[in-house]
Amino acid sequence: MRDTIDTTPLLECRHVSKQFSGTIAVKEATASFERDAIHGLLGANGAGKTTLLHLLSGQIFQTQGDILYEGYPVHENPQAVANICFVKSEERSWMDYKVKHLMNFCSLLYPHWDEEFANELLRTFRLPLGRRYKNLSRGMQSLVGIVRGLASRCQVTLFDEPTLGLDADMRETFYDLLIRDFSENPRTIILSTHLIDESAKLFQYITLIEQGTITTHLETEQFMEQAHYLQGNSSLLERLSEDPHVLHQESLAGTTRLVWWGDLDNREQLIHQGIDIQPVPLQKLFVYLTRKRLKSSQSEDVI
Numbered sequence: 145m146r147d148t149i150d151t152t153p154l155l156e157c158r159h160v161s162k163q164f165s166g167t168i169a170v171k172e173a174t175a176s177f178e179r180d181a182i183h184g185l186l187g188a189n190g191a192g193k194t195t196l197l198h199l200l201s202g203q204i205f206q207t208q209g210d211i212l213y214e215g216y217p218v219h220e221n222p223q224a225v226a227n228i229c230f231v232k233s234e235e236r237s238w239m240d241y242k243v244k245h246l247m248n249f250c251s252l253l254y255p256h257w258d259e260e261f262a263n264e265l266l267r268t269f270r271l272p273l274g275r276r277y278k279n280l281s282r283g284m285q286s287l288v289g290i291v292r293g294l295a296s297r298c299q300v301t302l303f304d305e306p307t308l309g310l311d312a313d314m315r316e317t318f319y320d321l322l323i324r325d326f327s328e329n330p331r332t333i334i335l336s337t338h339l340i341d342e343s344a345k346l347f348q349y350i351t352l353i354e355q356g357t358i359t360t361h362l363e364t365e366q367f368m369e370q371a372h373y374l375q376g377n378s379s380l381l382e383r384l385s386e387d388p389h390v391l392h393q394e395s396l397a398g399t400t401r402l403v404w405w406g407d408l409d410n411r412e413q414l415i416h417q418g419i420d421i422q423p424v425p426l427q428k429l430f431v432y433l434t435r436k437r438l439k440s441s442q443s444e445d446v447i
């Protein structure tokens with residue numbers, strides 16, 4: 145029997161790799177996804193986000209490593225099938241089906257399917273029930289996926305680029321719905337997106353995947369606290385430019401701005417020297433981190 149407080153991670157991957165013929169899409173990925181939290185899965189194009197989500201949902205086999213749901217392998221695990229909902233950015237197998245049939249299918253697939261909520265969402269998004277999935281616009285296809293993801297009420301919901309094709313107004317509607325629904329029905333949500341700044345408010349945790357490897361898995365606050373813009377006199381700041389904590393540097397007319405990644409032990413001293421210290425927005429931080437790591441891996445390749 146388990147303790148009252150269940151410490152078994154709901155979903156985790158341990159040293160998971162996935163190779164497709166010549167390509168290693170995911171490499172030694174290890175992370176434990178905290179319960180009842182929204183996780184942002186961030187990575188550049190081709191970093192391995194979609195492959196990782198397929199692996200976590202048990203829809204493809206890993207080449208090596210373990211993927212565990214409630215401590216048991218996700219594959220051939222009826223509990224995992226019933227409790228993990230993976231919303232792909234496009235559902236190729238859905239093409240010939242009408243929206244109403246897809247909703248029926250979901251109601252049979254997910255034991256906690258909330259019919260009333262699904263109908264409310266279908267009305268909110270004005271989705272035509274009689275139209276085939278393949279004849280929906282790109283944004284409407286995303287909305288069908290969103291209805292599935294939210295109304296399934298699965299313990300784990302994986303969204304791969306859920307807002308593809310949605311206009312700004314509809315994206316905001318989705319973010320608001322997700323926050324509202326999550327606060328009423330907490331569960332584990334992992335959401336991959338390239339629209340980092342506008343979705344940053346959703347994330348309690350950030351998982352960064354780079355060239356197939358999970359390089360960071362941290363609470364968003366902790367993640368953001370590590371990044372700082374340092375701006376001030378070039379003669380002071382350029383002395384730091386070779387420091388490995390510096391992700392990016394730009395100078396103009398005697399003023400330099402650095403992006404610093406890590407603890408700032410000398411914060412007081414820098415302020416005293418007239419250096420302005422500011423937070424870095426998440427999207428910018430993502431760009432600086434991935435560029436820096438890409439540069440380091442390219443220089444390792446040259447060596």
Ligand SMILES: Nc1ncnc2c1ncn2[C@@H]1O[C@H](COP(=O)(O)OP(=O)(O)OP(=O)(O)O)[C@@H](O)[C@H]1O
Pocket residue numbers: 164165167168169187188189190191192193194195196
């Ligand atoms: N079925 C497959 N066969 C061969 N290679 C694949 C397959 N699926 C993915 N890959 C490769 O694996 C790598 C990771 O792809 P993946 O789609 O997981 O990345 P991603 O982070 O989701 O990218 P994007 O943000 O561009 O959608 C890429 O190099 C891709 O070409």
